[in-house]
Structures are given as structure tokens and as C-alpha cells.
Amino acid sequence: MVTPELFAAELHSSLTDASLSSMNFLNEVAQRFPEAISFAAGRPHEANFDVALIHEYLDTYCRHLAEAEGRTEEQVRRALFQYGRTKGIIHDLIARNLAADEDVVVDPESIVVTVGCQEAMVLTLRALRRDERDVLLAVSPTYVGITGAARLVDMPVVPVSSGDDGVDLDDLTAVVRRVRGEGLRPRAFYLVPDFSNPAGKSLPTSRRRELLRLADEFDLLLLEDNPYGVFRARGERLPTLKSLDATRRVVYLGSFAKTGMPGARVGFAVADQLVGDAAGGDPTLFADELSKIKSMLTVNTSPVAQAVIGGKLIAHDYSLLRANEREIATYARNLAQLLDGLERRFTGPSRDAVPRVTWNTPAGGFFAVVTVPFDVTDELLALSAHTYGVIWTPMRHFYDGVGGERQLRLSCSLLDPDTLDTGLDRLAAFITDQV
Template structure:
């Protein structure tokens, strides 16, 4: 039988399986980071796309010592199943990490997970029915969108500015949703050094979000992978610490402060929710890798983990400054970008007529990659923006990668000028002096670490 299309229908071999797939698979969507991974694995590609920590900075000698100790002291246990909620000694390490950011937690209230991404999936599995509303920032972490879509949630995004999620817009949206009879179950937020925008939610806004959560009866999933990766400024109190764990579900991970390859995260939640998360995890993978958990425990016993965080923070601070300087040198004056005080990402906005999804295809031909801004939205916004990561490449690669992006941006500007007859505004002659202290075209000369306000689109802009 021919495998070709007949009258616009699916090929027979595809249609046979399509009839068997669950309805919810129609709402599933891929994430740009995963799609880019196979491409960025090529050694010739400079990837400013994925949020890759600098694992090369982890001492191989320490790595060998850790596994030698596990092999000699706990080999059989490391190769065995463990409890679904995680090993007690690993939970004590997690308590230590949370304490470093001013949070008090009973290890019994912690569930160890297979990375932070699993937490998002398990929380959605426990809370979200088809049609329930999940509120997120706009832009939001692109990996969260597929997780919530998989459970057929309606995702409503609230815009952010230089102080994080706009609570005035959130309050208006909650009232509108209530009037429509829609049920808001969850607000998902990366409040500190947000992925992808790099902004940090102001303390006053944090308190207001907690008030709204109590008033409207929804829970908050606080995703905090980057809180300890601070390069300047004073720490901000996590939502979990402000709330005491009543309305807030806390998501943590060792991926950014230790290594993502160990696939170890955790969740702290109110008891009724935590019990359902635990049951969901039993169905998902029975338990998180015992070997990975013992590795973390052995590391905490033998090394000063805070010293390693300080080491990588020093590396990332230099790379952030290199990226900001390169942006000032190679992007047109119309471009704006955030200047984060910590974390791993800078959010860049180009002229409105440049579509960064199309731009990525051109950039990949020049062997450089980024995440198009549209991937951080569910409604078509972000088309002229991009997320750039500065932790996964060395300074020379960052400079060269931004230079290549600048070249393809210049080509798009020149093409636009030719098609419209408008003068080229992207020429870099007479550019401002390259400096990491200058947050893009707006706010020049402002204090270090200030975040440039996000460009807001007109309502309904696509």
C-alpha cells in the first residue's frame, strides 16, 4: 500500500496510530531547547541557547573521590531502589541549601525528584484538570509550557517589567477570570533572576502575589534554580520563606549549583499536595536515582559546596559582562536587553520587523544558536525577542557568537530597508561605547545591574 497522501488525509501508517493516541497528546508541544540540543551538540556550533552550567569547572579529582567513596562504602545501596520520597541524607543536604537562602524546612516535607523539570510535571499532574487555568509570567521558562499543555491547562501569561511579574495586571486578570467562571489552580513563577528575562520580582510584589493567592484560592509554584547564583546586589527573600509553605510549592534543583547530569531536584509542598505528588512520582519512576542521591551526599560531606557556588558565580559574572559588552558592540541601536544581577540569561528585543524564529534559521547557518522569544509565550508574543545564555560558553565563544548574531541581524535590517525604502537604522557607525554597565540603548549610565524595562506590545499585537 502506498504511503503517500490521498486527498489530504494522513498517510495510512500515520493514521493507524493517530486513532490510538490520547486526546491530550494533541495539546502537547515540544520545547525549543530540546529541539536545539542535537544541533548544538555539533562542536562547530556556538550555543547561546540552552541553560547549560559550566560543568568543566567541576574538579575531576573530586568527582573521582566521590565515586570511589561510594564504591567502597555503599556500592550495593547505590545500585538498589530507594524510597520514592528520597534518601534521608539527601534531604538533609537539601535543607542546608534552602537554609542558605533563609528558608526553614523539615526534611520530612521534601520529595527528591529526577530534576526540577519533573517537579513541574508532577505538580501539574496533581493539580490540573483539563481547562483549568495556570498563570505564568510572559515570557516564561519555555520548558514549563509543554508540561502544562500536556495536562490540557489553559495558560494565561502576565507581562513582566524590570521588577518582575506585574501584580496590577495579575489582579485585573484574576478578576476577569473569576467573572468568566474560570478556575485558577496555579501560578507558576521563576521570581529570582527569571528564566528567560533575567528580572527579579520585587519584595513588595512578592507579598502582593501571596495576598492574591489567598484571596483567590490558588497555589504558587516557585521555581528557584538560580537564587544562589547572585553576582551583585542584596538577596531577595523567596516566596516560600515569606509564606511559610501554606500557599507556595517550592521547586529546587542541584542542576545549576552542582551539575545537571545527576538529574536531582526537589519539591516542598503543603502536606495534602505533597502526598499526591508522591503518589504521582511512584507511577512515574518509582524513585529518583539512588546513585545520584548518594553522590550529592558524599559531595556535601567532603567538600564545601558553597565554595563551588562562589567559583561558578565568579565565572558567570565575567561571562555575563562579556555578553553585555558584545551586545553593545554588535547589535543595532534599536535593540534593548536586560542586565541581570544573577542567573544565566539575558533577554534581547530587536526591532519589531525582525522575527527571531526566522533569524535562528539564518543564524544556525552561521553556526550560532539562541532560543527564539516566541518559545516563551503561548499566544504568539515574543517574535522579535531572543533568550541568550552566557554560562555554557567561554568568553571568546560568547564574543564570536554575538558577532555572528549581529551580522545576521544587520542583514535583516538591510533587507528591510531595501524592501520598504526606509533608511537603515541598524548601522553600527557611531555606536555607544561597549560597557557591561550600560543596559542597552535605554537607561545608559544607570547603576550596575539595573534591568531594562521589557518592551510592551500594544494589546492584541501578534
């Protein structure tokens, strides 16, 4: 019998948190059944991965530094090799991208380049969480990454219903009032307005404007997370909250994991809020406060990784819509195939066999939600993986408490058409057998 050096009960509470442990369970299932077709992973499609692109993007970025910015060879070498600026070195390129694709015009100084969007969330919540009175509001169901970031800084997450179209503004109002009535401070409200993970919902433009008005009324920051906005499958793109934000209420959380390359681990925050100083000094930029925290967390984001993303932005004239033309088409095709496939399998002639199976019809992104007439448990997931060879995600894991018991999330980003079809056959067999 080996005596352990440490005990779980003496480590930070996030390590034994139920909702995060459940995500580990999901990963384990995926690892235990590698042959199963997975509708679980929200990973980008791999068709256009090519190692030569990494070399190309690096060279493109170095050429840009030399030619467009007039840096000497020594300065270019230093930019890639040496410790770099805490807020990042491709902030200007990101600002040009936001202007080109999102109609968001911001001073590059208000951008902090981060180690993926996850670090941007941690920086923001760490800055906002001063003491035990500070809480985060988050749309429910919510992305597990924001729950994790909140756990790391001991910040409670208070759910706000996503309603039918992304956010239930009446519930938001009620929650703000209730939380304040309890003596707590709702520091921000987190949401994914476009093709949300996990629900696949998008907030209509009118609701975006109402939400911004409410944020003003309640003196509330909005954390807009937008990893999927580029991937609209049908209809017109909607304006981001940040593009409508006349009063600096929105901290925009950006990710290049889906539009750039997951392996670069580059994301960013746009934090153009002013921070007042009690001593009456000049206000600082919230981005500069996030930068101070970053200096204690990761020092700076790898300049090599930033150069890869920077090179991709330059190569496509700063437009990720242009850079992702093939990917946008792939995801639109997959989503249509997923929704059509559900339609064919669960309505019409076969409908009697599997009654009360419904799903939403997202207009883009990676995710759709299926509602079934039985409880969707981790045990059923294990059965589905083992016996039917298909993996998905129980929606309950995205609720911090009650909700999603009879729902499962399907992601279609990583699959090819044939695999997707076979996966749907297996899923239909699994669901039919449970009813």
C-alpha cells in the first residue's frame, strides 16, 4: 500500500467539481470507444490541415514585418524568438480582421492576444472577481469552458434561461434583481449570441439591441463569445453585440480555434472599457488590466503561434470569411445533412416508431440539440458507445443544476458525409430501442 503525498480533499475545489468531472467522463468514453462515430467533439474539420501551411504562414508574417512594417532582419528574428509584448504582437492584424468581417472598429490597444479564448475568459473573470460577493451570470445551458474559468477563480455562476431564441431577457432582468437583492454583485453576463455551444441558438438582432439597453440600465458587462459566427449556413449574418455596442458594455471574446487553427492556441479579448482610479488618476483601459493578469498567468502568448495566425490573416486580406470559404461550405453541408437526416429518420413513415423525438434547426455553427422521450444519462451514453457505436453529449452536462435531462447535443463539424450518415443510422437505432 503506497501512501499518497497529497489528498484530493486538500486541493482546490474545482478539481472535484461535479460538472467538470462529468466532462472528464465524456472524454474517457470517447477514448474507450475510439471506433465509435462521434457526434460529441466540437473540433474543426481536418480536410484542409497541411503542415506546409504552417511554414507558409510563418513566412508570410515575417515578410509582413519586413515589408509592411519596415523591420530589420534582426527585429524580425527578435519578434519571433524573444519574450514579447504581454498584450500580443498581432493585435493590429486582429483589429483589421474585426473591421473587415465584423464591422467592429476598435483601437488595437484594447485587444489582448491570449492562449486561446479560454485564457481570455480566465483573465476577464479573474479581473472581475474581487471577493465572495461577485458572481457571473451565464446563459443556460452554457459552454463548459466558462464554467471552468469561473470555478478557477471561485466565482459562482448564476444561470439565465436561454429561452427560445438565445436569451430570455425577462429572466435576465429577474435574475439581476434577485442577485442584487441578495447583496451580490453580478459582474457580467456571458453568452454566445451566434450558433451557441451547446444549444445552437442565435439571438435575433432586435434582441441584441434590447440586451445592450438592459446592460446599460443594469450597469452590467456583457461577455460576448463568438467562435462560430463566421459559420452561417443559411440566411444573413447578424451584427455582433460588439458592433452594436455604443457604450462599451461588451467584452468581446475571440477564438481562432475554429477559424484559424486549433493547434496555434490563439484567441483574444477586446476590452475597451475604461477603468477609473479611486485616487483620481487617469482611467486605464480594461485591456491593460487584463494584460497585468496575463503577465502573472502566461507572460505572453507564443509569438510563433501568433505569427502562424497573423500569417493566415494577412494571406486572406484579413478576412476569416474568405479564409474559411471551404470550411463554411463544409459545415453548412454537414448541418443540412444532419437536420435532413434527423427529419428522414424521425418523421414521416417511421414517425410512429419513434414518437416525440424533436430537434432544433440552427442556421449555422457546429451544434444541434435533440429532445427524446427518455432520460439521457451517462450510463446510456456508455451503452450507446459500446452497443451502437455512436457517441454524443448528454445536454445535462451543460446545465449547472437542473435542465437538459431529456436532451442530447450533436456536433457535426468533424464528420465526412458517409460517416455522418452511418452515425445517424446508429443514433436512430439507439434512440428507437430506448423508446
